[in-house]
Amino acid sequence: MSTLSDPPKGSFRLSMLLNDTRYRSMTLQVIAAIILVSALGYLYSNLATNLREAGLNISFGFLGSSAGYDINQTLIDYNSQSTNLRAAFVGILNTLLVAFMACITATILGVFAGVLRLSNNWLVRKLMSFYVEIFRNIPVLIWIIIIFTIMTAVMPGPREFRGDEPTASMFMDLFAFTNRGVYTPAPYFTRGFGGGEGSALNWLLALAVLVASFFGARFMTKRANVVQEATGIRPNTLWTNLAIWLLPITVFCLILGLAWDIPVLKGFNFGGGIKIGGPLIALWLALSVYTGAFIAENVRAGIQAVSQGQTEAAAALGIRPRRVMSLVVLPQALRVIIPPLISQYLNITKNSSLAIVVGYADITATLGGITLNQTGRAIECVLLLMLFYLVISLTISTAMNVYNSSMKLKER
Amino acid sequence: MKKSIILGALTIAGLSAGAAAAGTLDDVKARGTLNCGVSTGLAGFSAPDANGEWMGFDVAVCRAVAAAVLGDATAVEFVPTTGKTRFTALSSGEIDMLSRNTTWTFSRDTDLKFDFAGVNYYDGQGFLAPKALGVSSAKDLDGATVCIQTGTTTELNLADFFRANNISYEPVPIETNAEAIQQYLAGACDVYTTDASGLASSRATFETPGDHVLLPEIISKEPLGPLVRHGDNDWADIVRWTLNALIAAEELGVSSTNVSEMAASTNNPEVARLLGAEGDLGAMIGLDAEWAKRAIEAQGNYGEVFAKNIGEETPIGLARGLNAQWTDGGLLYAPPFR
Numbered sequence: 001m002s003t004l005s006d007p008p009k010g011s012f013r014l015s016m017l018l019n020d021t022r023y024r025s026m027t028l029q030v031i032a033a034i035i036l037v038s039a040l041g042y043l044y045s046n047l048a049t050n051l052r053e054a055g056l057n058i059s060f061g062f063l064g065s066s067a068g069y070d071i072n073q074t075l076i077d078y079n080s081q082s083t084n085l086r087a088a089f090v091g092i093l094n095t096l097l098v099a100f101m102a103c104i105t106a107t108i109l110g111v112f113a114g115v116l117r118l119s120n121n122w123l124v125r126k127l128m129s130f131y132v133e134i135f136r137n138i139p140v141l142i143w144i145i146i147i148f149t150i151m152t153a154v155m156p157g158p159r160e161f162r163g164d165e166p167t168a169s170m171f172m173d174l175f176a177f178t179n180r181g182v183y184t185p186a187p188y189f190t191r192g193f194g195g196g197e198g199s200a201l202n203w204l205l206a207l208a209v210l211v212a213s214f215f216g217a218r219f220m221t222k223r224a225n226v227v228q229e230a231t232g233i234r235p236n237t238l239w240t241n242l243a244i245w246l247l248p249i250t251v252f253c254l255i256l257g258l259a260w261d262i263p264v265l266k267g268f269n270f271g272g273g274i275k276i277g278g279p280l281i282a283l284w285l286a287l288s289v290y291t292g293a294f295i296a297e298n299v300r301a302g303i304q305a306v307s308q309g310q311t312e313a314a315a316a317l318g319i320r321p322r323r324v325m326s327l328v329v330l331p332q333a334l335r336v337i338i339p340p341l342i343s344q345y346l347n348i349t350k351n352s353s354l355a356i357v358v359g360y361a362d363i364t365a366t367l368g369g370i371t372l373n374q375t376g377r378a379i380e381c382v383l384l385l386m387l388f389y390l391v392i393s394l395t396i397s398t399a400m401n402v403y404n405s406s407m408k409l410k411e412r
Numbered sequence: 413m414k415k416s417i418i419l420g421a422l423t424i425a426g427l428s429a430g431a432a433a434a435g436t437l438d439d440v441k442a443r444g445t446l447n448c449g450v451s452t453g454l455a456g457f458s459a460p461d462a463n464g465e466w467m468g469f470d471v472a473v474c475r476a477v478a479a480a481v482l483g484d485a486t487a488v489e490f491v492p493t494t495g496k497t498r499f500t501a502l503s504s505g506e507i508d509m510l511s512r513n514t515t516w517t518f519s520r521d522t523d524l525k526f527d528f529a530g531v532n533y534y535d536g537q538g539f540l541a542p543k544a545l546g547v548s549s550a551k552d553l554d555g556a557t558v559c560i561q562t563g564t565t566t567e568l569n570l571a572d573f574f575r576a577n578n579i580s581y582e583p584v585p586i587e588t589n590a591e592a593i594q595q596y597l598a599g600a601c602d603v604y605t606t607d608a609s610g611l612a613s614s615r616a617t618f619e620t621p622g623d624h625v626l627l628p629e630i631i632s633k634e635p636l637g638p639l640v641r642h643g644d645n646d647w648a649d650i651v652r653w654t655l656n657a658l659i660a661a662e663e664l665g666v667s668s669t670n671v672s673e674m675a676a677s678t679n680n681p682e683v684a685r686l687l688g689a690e691g692d693l694g695a696m697i698g699l700d701a702e703w704a705k706r707a708i709e710a711q712g713n714y715g716e717v718f719a720k721n722i723g724e725e726t727p728i729g730l731a732r733g734l735n736a737q738w739t740d741g742g743l744l745y746a747p748p749f750r
Contacts, residue, residue, distance in 0.1 A: 056503075056525065068568045070583045080571035149598075157599035159544075179600050180557055267555040268545075268602045269582070278600065279584075356562070357591075359584045365562070370585065373496055373563035376524040 091366030102287035110295025148282035183263035190257035279360035302333035436647035448474035485710035495563030536630035538608035559601035661713035668712035
């Protein structure tokens with residue numbers, strides 16, 4: 001047995017920065033950092049000099065001036081006299097809306113296609129690999145254009161709903177599918193708080209009721225778990241949970257007088273109801289089916305990463321195949337699926353910037369398109385766009401990483 | 413050794429950055445071609461023909477400038493630009509001049525740091541609607557869906573018009589003229605709005621142009637003209653006076669067919685000055701004496717260019733209207749060549 005003693009502490013010499021492994025990596029990193037900073041500094045000063053020579057300056061004052069243009073889909077109040085900043089917010093909300101919708105449908109599609117790709121049924125398996133290969137290998141831009149073109153070409157125009165013998169008619173007299181979008185009935189409250197029929201307060205209250213139902217149902221499920229642990233018999237929670245979900249919101253709607261605003265043909269277009277614009281539908285569908293194909297592959301990879309022994313062991317315990325998938329395989333597969341899923345969500349958000357090809361007013365179309373053009377502030381607008389996408393991507397990534405660590409194998 | 417390469421590269425980068433600012437005229441001469449920004453395809457104004465050759469009303473301005481500066485009307489590199497990319501292309505120096513039915517506005521002239529060299533087409537924004545719609549005035553368009561080409565002044569005019577008349581509409585912003593036309597024909601929008609000349613030009617390409625009407629309202633002033641970067645006044649002078657030369661040539665009766673003859677044997681002093689037989693106007697803008705003669709020879713005078721590309725004999729079928737010479741009741745008025 002030999003004893004290790006500290007090496008003699010010699011005085012520090014400058015040459016040790018390069019020759020001593022303890023310092024060398026530090027030295028190299030400092031040098032790399034200096035080079036990086038000076039390169040960035042050079043680029044910035046180059047930009048500043050060239051802008052000055054061209055007589056341009058960087059100023060964000062244009063954000064406060066009136067935008068002057070109209071937007072076809074606005075989730076918040078907006079008119080052509082609103083500021084450019086507000087137009088940018090309208091765009092941000094539209095981006096988030098389509099990204100959120102597409103993330104959800106892409107996940108559902110992807111999980112189904114991924115699981116079915118491993119099905120024992122030859123036809124189902126082949127159909128799913130057909131879906132994945134077709135949608136994954138054609139650029140999303142083409143998909144957006146194809147879906148939008150088909151919609152505008154195949155669906156009837158609002159004009160065809162008019163006249164005594166219209167060539168098109170509304171579905172159940174409630175929904176109108178036109179080449180400009182889908183019109184659906186809109187709910188509103190006739191005896192709502194806050195005076196106006198569309199007051200946001202009513203919707204917040206409705207949301208509060210639903211959240212309360214959610215917690216109520218969760219409490220019931222937890223209690224059922226406790227009972228099951230103690231007695232081995234699980235009480236049937238289906239009816240109580242259904243009642244907890246449905247009763248409060250029904251009563252709430254009856255008190256406030258829920259009514260439906262049904263779309264009717266007015267002038268050139270349908271009026272009333274909610275319009276889901278053609279561009280939104282095209283973009284949403286295209287992003288969903290395209291990214292869904294990628295997610296399907298992630299899901300398949302995740303499932304195949306779970307050892308076959310797990311399935312066999314579960315089957316040996318007499319668990320039915322569907323429950324093997326949902327209780328044994330998928331929870332373990334999630335650990336493999338989630339990290340690449342994060343990238344797919346980021347891709348959806350970033351690909352939504354292709355919106356302009358179908359005239360969807362996302363942030364790239366408002367701030368990075370019309371505002372940029374009308375004010376000529378290209379550098380400022382692009383900087384803001386970069387900042388927005390960076391913040392959104394990092395937020396999604398953080399949220400998913402938190403979820404990922406909650407799904408991780410817990411080591412004790 | 414490595415260090416000197418990096419320093420050398422930096423020096424060259426610095427020098428070339430400096431050279432770009434020196435003078436567009438010198439750059440164009442050194443390059444031997446003129447980089448001219450045009451549209452991505454608008455029949456009659458700037459579009460490639462069956463042989464891939466760029467033709468049109470705006471293209472003729474580029475060719476005239478190239479003929480005046482380089483002595484060769486074909487020495488033009490055409491750079492197709494969209495409504496969105498055109499200004500960046502010009503201010504970054506990718507193109508020397510922009511001749512792409514661009515509206516002369518205050519903010520473009522001042523805030524965006526460009527100089528408009530004049531007006532080659534006085535236009536206004538109009539509406540194109542299918543006859544079947546049964547609309548006779550733009551004021552009946554309450555609630556209509558309107559296709560617009562994004563990145564143009566038309567978006568702002570449209571918002572102003574509907575606000576002023578207190579009627580509502582739904583805009584469908586579209587990137588290029590071709591896509592907008594496709595949407596309009598598919599019925600995704602009720603009307604299409606852009607400059608009236610552009611509407612006439614697009615309608616000419618329809619299968620059944622007769623099924624579509626231009627509504628009578630012209631809701632804006634759209635003086636279209638070529639523009640250059642602000643700050644290079646010598647180059648701006650050349651483009652401005654080349655355009656003026658084409659306009660003056662029509663007024664003075666100089667055409668592509670008689671220009672050589674007129675140069676040799678005119679007794680009108682203004683024609684003689686214009687064509688370089690008298691005085692030294694060319695030297696004042698850094699060109700030779702025959703610059704204007706070559707510019708006129710290239711594509712003809714303003715009237716010839718108009719008639720050949722967008723006039724009433726062409727499928728576009730535009731009347732001269734505001735674009736007639738001042739002597740005929742129009743707005744074209746070239747300052748004197750003196």
